[in-house]
Every structure is written in structure tokens, then in C-alpha cells.
Amino acid sequence: MECFDVVVIGAGPAGGQCARQLTQVGQRVLLIEQHETFSRNDFSSATTPLETLEKFNLPETVIGSYWQNLVIVTTNIHQKWESQKPLGAVFDFAKLREFLATQVKSQGGEVWMGCRYLRYIKNHQNTIVELKQRSTGEIIQVETQILVDATGPARAVMYNKKESQPNYLTGTGIEYLIELSETDYQQYSQDLIFFLGHRWMPRGYSWIFPMGNNRLKVGSAQLNCSHAWVNQTQTLRSYVELLLTEYLGGIPYKIINHHGGMLKYCSKLEDIYYKDNIIAIGDAVSMVNMLGGEGIRHGMQNANIACGYIQDYLAGKITDFAGYRQEIRQGYARTWNWSEQMGLSKYLKYSDQSIDKGVSYLKDLSLEDMMAILFDYDFKRLYKAGFKYLRYKIVSIWTRLKLKSNLT
Numbered sequence: 001m002e003c004f005d006v007v008v009i010g011a012g013p014a015g016g017q018c019a020r021q022l023t024q025v026g027q028r029v030l031l032i033e034q035h036e037t038f039s040r041n042d043f044s045s046a047t048t049p050l051e052t053l054e055k056f057n058l059p060e061t062v063i064g065s066y067w068q069n070l071v072i073v074t075t076n077i078h079q080k081w082e083s084q085k086p087l088g089a090v091f092d093f094a095k096l097r098e099f100l101a102t103q104v105k106s107q108g109g110e111v112w113m114g115c116r117y118l119r120y121i122k123n124h125q126n127t128i129v130e131l132k133q134r135s136t137g138e139i140i141q142v143e144t145q146i147l148v149d150a151t152g153p154a155r156a157v158m159y160n161k162k163e164s165q166p167n168y169l170t171g172t173g174i175e176y177l178i179e180l181s182e183t184d185y186q187q188y189s190q191d192l193i194f195f196l197g198h199r200w201m202p203r204g205y206s207w208i209f210p211m212g213n214n215r216l217k218v219g220s221a222q223l224n225c226s227h228a229w230v231n232q233t234q235t236l237r238s239y240v241e242l243l244l245t246e247y248l249g250g251i252p253y254k255i256i257n258h259h260g261g262m263l264k265y266c267s268k269l270e271d272i273y274y275k276d277n278i279i280a281i282g283d284a285v286s287m288v289n290m291l292g293g294e295g296i297r298h299g300m301q302n303a304n305i306a307c308g309y310i311q312d313y314l315a316g317k318i319t320d321f322a323g324y325r326q327e328i329r330q331g332y333a334r335t336w337n338w339s340e341q342m343g344l345s346k347y348l349k350y351s352d353q354s355i356d357k358g359v360s361y362l363k364d365l366s367l368e369d370m371m372a373i374l375f376d377y378d379f380k381r382l383y384k385a386g387f388k389y390l391r392y393k394i395v396s397i398w399t400r401l402k403l404k405s406n407l408t
């Protein structure tokens with residue numbers, strides 16, 4: 001039986017980054033992915049701010065396109081913030097994960113694609129991991145000192161199939177990759193466009209992101225909860241098609257593929273972070289932020305933090321991962337909680353009119369403010385727009401009172 005220091009289950013951004021970091025410092029690592037290729041589950045729209053590329057030392061080859069303008073479209077408002085230089089990128093999600101896996105291999109690790117995790121069996125200090133090679137059906141066992149659950153929303157290691165899981169806040173998203181003529185693509189090639197409001201997507205938001213090579217990602221995501229104002233919503237597909245027919249109306253396009261995925265988020269970060277020598281990272285511990293469903297850079301950062309603890313464990317400096325859990329909860333719980341509250345109100349509680357009004361107040365915020373709100377979750381910046389709203393409220397109350405006193 002082959003023996004490893006660490007077996008990582010799931011080669012998403014978190015698992016790939018974790019295996020990459022650990023092989024870099026010389027650990028014997030096996031990275032397991034159930035799909036044969038990364039294009040098989042190319043589910044993420046994968047946008048990120050520019051700093052992610054430098055922070056994780058990512059090459060140009062994993063980028064589909066850069067973007068430099070932010071656009072928010074509601075039922076009645078179209079608001080754009082423009083920049084002279086790139087502010088972020090849209091990853092080619094398949095290439096990003098392929099790159100991380102290739103780095104793992106070039107640093108001496110092993111990557112087994114098309115291999116499904118089945119279960120673990122405890123054996124004194126070590127753990128036997130049972131895997132199934134999907135193409136042949138062969139059952140393989142390996143031994144490891146540490147087992148990492150990086151299976152995203154499946155949380156396949158922390159919870160066995162029969163075990164019940166907590167009530168998660170869940171969201172579902174689908175996306176079409178479409179190809180346009182070069183001239184038509186140029187109109188959208190620099191813009192990250194978000195669609196809010198009851199017309200475009202009442203229980204979440206829709207988007208159009210540039211993907212390079214004259215391709216756009218056109219998608220829609222919704223929370224699987226009821227809405228305070230809208231009783232019945234359409235299928236996700238019909239909201240994507242609304243963007244194609246009404247927003248991009250009349251532009252000829254070819255659908256290259258469609259894909260989609262799910263997010264499962266545990267409020268208050270109450271996921272299971274570790275059990276003995278098993279540790280969970282990325283979406284398996286709700287590292288996705290619920291304001292906009294952004295999780296790639298957070299999963300990768302979470303993997304970096306976890307790696308420090310994994311190395312300490314292997315070196316015998318710690319005997320459990322309590323410190324890891326504490327560091328993540330201390331570092332993220334407050335921001336994640338605020339983001340969840342903001343997301344839930346915006347997507348499930350606002351009337352269409354309030355969404356229009358809210359976005360019209362954002363007009364006075366700078367691009368820097370908007371980036372800080374959307375990507376650093378710096379909600380204090382909203383006060384600037386809030387003051388204008390307050391002024392509007394005071395003026396309208398005062399006008400009403402004045403009108404009343406004139407009448408009497």
C-alpha cells in the first residue's frame with residue numbers, strides 16, 4: 001500500500017492550492033479528483049480582483065480575460081464605474097485547477113484524476129483511504145498521516161453518505177458560455193456586469209462576464225429560499241435566456257456550453273473543521289462569501305492557512321487542528337456574517353423599487369469605494385450613499401409636513 005504524508009480529496013482551488021503548498025515544502029502528497037479532466041466540472045464563473053494573481057503567484061495562462069469597469073443593472077437603472085486600468089480577471093476555471101495540479105506534480109506530488117473518494121478507515125495513528133478508479137471500478141487503498149476534505153459543498157470526508165448534515169443556506173447557479181463576433185464582443189470585453197432586481201433575477205443576481213476569445217459568460221444564480229415580495233420565480237435557465245434575448249437583444253451568438261453548480265453555506269461558520277487527523281478546507285468549511293458567492297481566492301487563502309497547521313501537525317508540534325478552526329473563525333466570522341446579512345436582504349427582502357433606489361444612491365460612490373464594498377466587504381463605505389438616502393428621507397418628510405401645514 002502506498003503511504004503519503006497528506007492525501008487531499010478534491011482538486012478545486014482549495015485542494016489544488018493546499019497540495020501545491022505542501023509539495024513545495026517537500027511533503028509527500030496525493031491529490032485526488034473524481035473527474036477525469038478539469039473541463040468536466042467547469043462550473044464557476046470565476047471572477048476575481050487583480051490582487052489574487054500576485055498573491056497566489058498565478059500565471060497569465062489561467063486567465064480568460066481581464067476586466068476594468070463595473071456595471072450594475074437593475075430593472076430601471078444602469079450604473080457604470082469606469083477605470084483606465086484592469087481591476088480584476090475572469091479565470092479560465094479549468095486551466096486554473098489544471099495549473100495547480102501540474103505544479104503539484106512538478107514538485108513531486110501525485111495527482112490521481114478520475115478517482116473517487118469512498119471512505120476512510122482508522123488504523124492507529126494513520127488513516128487508510130479507500131478510493132475507486134472510476135474507469136475500471138478498481139478499489140485502491142492508500143495510507144496517510146493527514147486527510148484533507150477539499151470536496152467543496154459535498155463535504156464528502158467530514159460527513160459519510162448516510163450522516164445527516166446541518167441546514168445549509170444553499171444557492172444554485174447556471175451559466176452559458178457564448179461566442180459572439182469580434183465587433184459585438186468588444187462592447188462587453190472590459191465590463192463586469194451584475195444584474196439585480198426582480199426583472200433580471202429576484203432571488204439572487206445574474207451576470208455577464210468577459211472570457212476572452214470573443215466569449216462571454218452569461219449566468220444566473222439564486223438562493224434556494226422564498227422571497228418576501230416575489231411568490232413565483234421562473235427557472236434559472238429562463239433568467240439566463242432573458243439576458244440573451246433582452247439585454248444582448250438581437251446580437252447573434254453561438255452557445256459553446258452550459259454548466260452550473262451549487263453552494264452550501266453554513267451560517268456563523270459552524271462547519272466541522274477537523275476530526276482527529278482530518279481537516280476541511282475551502283467550500284467544505286463555507287469559505288465562499290455570501291454577498292456575491294465569491295469563493296476561489298478565499299478557498300486558496302484558507303488552504304494556505306491550513307497548510308501551516310498541517311506542517312506543524314506532521315512535525316509533531318501540535319496534536320489537533322483546534323488552532324486552525326479558531327484562526328479561521330476569528331478572522332472571518334464577523335465579515336462573513338455581515339456579508340450573509342447583506343446578501344440575504346438584497347436578494348430576498350428588498351422590493352424592486354428599493355433595489356432601484358439603492359443602486360441609484362451608489363452612483364455617488366467612487367470606483368474605489370465600489371471595489372472595496374464588493375471585494376473587501378468594506379460596508380462602511382455604504383454610509384456615504386446612506387447619507388444621501390437619509391437626506392432624501394428628511395427632505396421628503398419635511399416637504400410632506402410643509403404641504404400638510406399649508407393645507408390646514
Ligand SMILES: Cc1cc2nc3c(=O)[nH]c(=O)nc-3n(C[C@H](O)[C@H](O)[C@H](O)COP(=O)(O)OP(=O)(O)OC[C@H]3O[C@@H](n4cnc5c(N)ncnc54)[C@H](O)[C@@H]3O)c2cc1C
Pocket residue numbers: 009010011012013014015016032033034035041043044045046047048115116117118150151152153154156172173174175221260261262263281282283284287288293294295296297299
Ligand atoms: C455558478 C457558480 C459561479 C461562481 N462564480 C464565482 C466567481 O465568479 N468567483 C469566485 O471566486 N467564486 C465563484 N464561485 C464559487 C467558487 O467556484 C467556489 O467557492 C470554489 O470553487 C470553491 O473551491 P473548493 O476547492 O473549496 O471546492 P470546489 O471547487 O467545489 O472543488 C471540490 C472538488 O472536489 C471534488 N470532489 C467532490 N467529491 C469528491 C469525491 N468523493 N472524490 C473525489 N473528488 C471529489 C469535486 O469534483 C471538485 O473538483 C461560483 C460558484 C458557482 C456554483
